[in-house]
Amino acid sequence: MQHTQFNQGLLSFLQSSPTPFHATNSMRTELIGAGFVELFEEDNWVIEEGGQYFVTRNESSIIAFTTPQLTFNQTGWRMIGAHTDSPCLKLKPNAQVDRFGYHQLGVEVYGGVLLHTWLDRDLSIAGRVTVKTKKGEIVSRLIDFQDPIAVVPNLAIHLNRQANEGFSVNPQEEILPILCGIENAFDLHEVLAAQLTKQHADVSIDAILDFELSLYDTQPAALVGLHKEYICAARLDNLLSCYVGLQALLHSDFQRPSLLICTDHEEIGSLSACGANGPFLDDVLRRLTPNPEQFVQSIQRSMMVSADNAHALHPNYANKHDKHHAPAINKGAVIKVNANQRYATNSETASIYRDMAAEENYDVQCFVVRSDMACGSTIGPITSGEIGVPTIDIGLPTFGMHSIRELAGSQDAFGLYKVLTRFTQRETLMTR
Incomplete structure (x- = not known):
C-alpha cells in the first residue's frame, strides 16, 4: 500500500465512523471484504488452521484474528489494541x-x-x-x-x-x-x-x-497545512490507531497468529462488558486455548502493542512538556512511559518496538509526562493487568486531544502501519 492511498483510506474511515457503532461496522465491512469470517459469541466455534476470523460485542467493540497455526501455546499472539470511542x-x-x-x-x-x-x-x-x-x-x-x-x-x-x-x-x-x-x-x-x-x-x-x-x-476529515503535512479530523483519538491496526492486520503475511482488538468505553475507564477492563479479550482467547496451562504459555509468548494518541509538543504551550520528552509531529510514533504504570511499557517491550522501527527506518520518540502533572492512561495497563500479556504503549503525536477536531501528522500513521505490519510477522520477540 502506498502512502497516499493509506491516507485517503484513513480519511474515508474517519468520515464513515461518527460513533463506536459505526467504527466497528466500518471495520467489520472491510474484514468481510478481505475474506474474514464473522463469528458469533452465542454459537459454537469451529476454528481452522489458516483461518481469518472476527467477532463483535455490543456492536461497538471488535476482535479480529488470524490462525495460521493452532498451537498458540508455542507461537503466542501478536496483538494490537486500540479503542473505538471518543469524547x-x-x-x-x-x-x-x-x-x-x-x-x-x-x-x-x-x-x-x-x-x-x-x-x-x-x-x-x-x-x-x-x-x-x-x-x-x-x-x-x-x-x-x-x-x-x-x-x-x-x-x-x-x-x-x-x-x-x-x-x-x-x-x-x-x-x-x-x-x-x-x-x-x-x-x-x-x-x-x-x-x-x-x-x-x-x-x-x-x-x-x-x-x-x-x-x-459534520466537517469532513482533511489533509491540511501548506504542504498537506497534517491530518485534521474529529475522533483521531483513537480511530487513527484503529485504522492503523486494521491495515497492519490485513496486510500481514498471515504466518504468525495475529490479533486486533478495538474496544469501546476507554474514555470512561474501560469497565464494561465490551471494554478493555471487561472479559471480551479473555473470553475469546480462552475459547481458542481452553487448556489453562497452554493458555498461560500462549500469553507469555505473546506481546501487545497498545496504540493510542500521544501529546505532541505544542509550540504555544511548550512549558506543558518535559523538554527532554517532547514529541514532534511527523517525527515518528511515541513510546509512552510512566513509572507509576499509567502506561504498560517496560524496557523489554520498548526494545522490541525500537528494533522493529529501526528495521523499517522509522523514527522513534518517547513521552513522559512532566513530574508535576498527572498522567493519563490507556487500555495498555488494563489489558496487561487482566491477562498478563507483555505490553508496550505507543501513540502518534497529536495536538488538541479531546477537542472536537484534533491534529496529527500525515506521515506518522503510515510509518506506524509499516512497523505494526512487521510486528504481525515477527517470529521471535525475546530470547530467554
Missing part, C-alpha cells in the same frame, strides 16, 4: 427540551470533552436505535443523519466581556444544541422513525424503544 456529547434518554422559543436537545458529556470546542460547529446525530417492529421483533439499527441539523451558538462577547480571559461552559445549561424554532412541530421519536425508515427499508417500525445517540461535527 463527545450524548443525548439523554428524555432528550427533547423546549425552552424560550427553541427545540433543543438535552445532552450528557461522555469522557473528557473540551467543551468550548463544540460551540459554533455544524453538528449532526448518529448512533444506535432499538425498535419494536410490526412483526413484534425487537431489533437495533444504526443511523446517521449526516446533515448538519444542530448547533450550540456561542454567547456574544458583548454579553460576556471576560470571555477572552477564560471562561467555563456549564454542561447542564450552556451546551444544549438548538434544532429549530418552536413554531416548527418536533417529536424526537418521530424524527428517528423517519430516519430509520429512510436508511433501513427492511424494518417496519411499530415503536421506538430506546437509543444511544451522539452528536458529531
Whole structure:
C-alpha cells in the first residue's frame, strides 16, 4: 500500500465512523471484504488452521484474528489494541427540551470533552436505535443523519466581556444544541422513525424503544497545512490507531497468529462488558486455548502493542512538556512511559518496538509526562493487568486531544502501519 492511498483510506474511515457503532461496522465491512469470517459469541466455534476470523460485542467493540497455526501455546499472539470511542456529547434518554422559543436537545458529556470546542460547529446525530417492529421483533439499527441539523451558538462577547480571559461552559445549561424554532412541530421519536425508515427499508417500525445517540461535527476529515503535512479530523483519538491496526492486520503475511482488538468505553475507564477492563479479550482467547496451562504459555509468548494518541509538543504551550520528552509531529510514533504504570511499557517491550522501527527506518520518540502533572492512561495497563500479556504503549503525536477536531501528522500513521505490519510477522520477540 502506498502512502497516499493509506491516507485517503484513513480519511474515508474517519468520515464513515461518527460513533463506536459505526467504527466497528466500518471495520467489520472491510474484514468481510478481505475474506474474514464473522463469528458469533452465542454459537459454537469451529476454528481452522489458516483461518481469518472476527467477532463483535455490543456492536461497538471488535476482535479480529488470524490462525495460521493452532498451537498458540508455542507461537503466542501478536496483538494490537486500540479503542473505538471518543469524547463527545450524548443525548439523554428524555432528550427533547423546549425552552424560550427553541427545540433543543438535552445532552450528557461522555469522557473528557473540551467543551468550548463544540460551540459554533455544524453538528449532526448518529448512533444506535432499538425498535419494536410490526412483526413484534425487537431489533437495533444504526443511523446517521449526516446533515448538519444542530448547533450550540456561542454567547456574544458583548454579553460576556471576560470571555477572552477564560471562561467555563456549564454542561447542564450552556451546551444544549438548538434544532429549530418552536413554531416548527418536533417529536424526537418521530424524527428517528423517519430516519430509520429512510436508511433501513427492511424494518417496519411499530415503536421506538430506546437509543444511544451522539452528536458529531459534520466537517469532513482533511489533509491540511501548506504542504498537506497534517491530518485534521474529529475522533483521531483513537480511530487513527484503529485504522492503523486494521491495515497492519490485513496486510500481514498471515504466518504468525495475529490479533486486533478495538474496544469501546476507554474514555470512561474501560469497565464494561465490551471494554478493555471487561472479559471480551479473555473470553475469546480462552475459547481458542481452553487448556489453562497452554493458555498461560500462549500469553507469555505473546506481546501487545497498545496504540493510542500521544501529546505532541505544542509550540504555544511548550512549558506543558518535559523538554527532554517532547514529541514532534511527523517525527515518528511515541513510546509512552510512566513509572507509576499509567502506561504498560517496560524496557523489554520498548526494545522490541525500537528494533522493529529501526528495521523499517522509522523514527522513534518517547513521552513522559512532566513530574508535576498527572498522567493519563490507556487500555495498555488494563489489558496487561487482566491477562498478563507483555505490553508496550505507543501513540502518534497529536495536538488538541479531546477537542472536537484534533491534529496529527500525515506521515506518522503510515510509518506506524509499516512497523505494526512487521510486528504481525515477527517470529521471535525475546530470547530467554
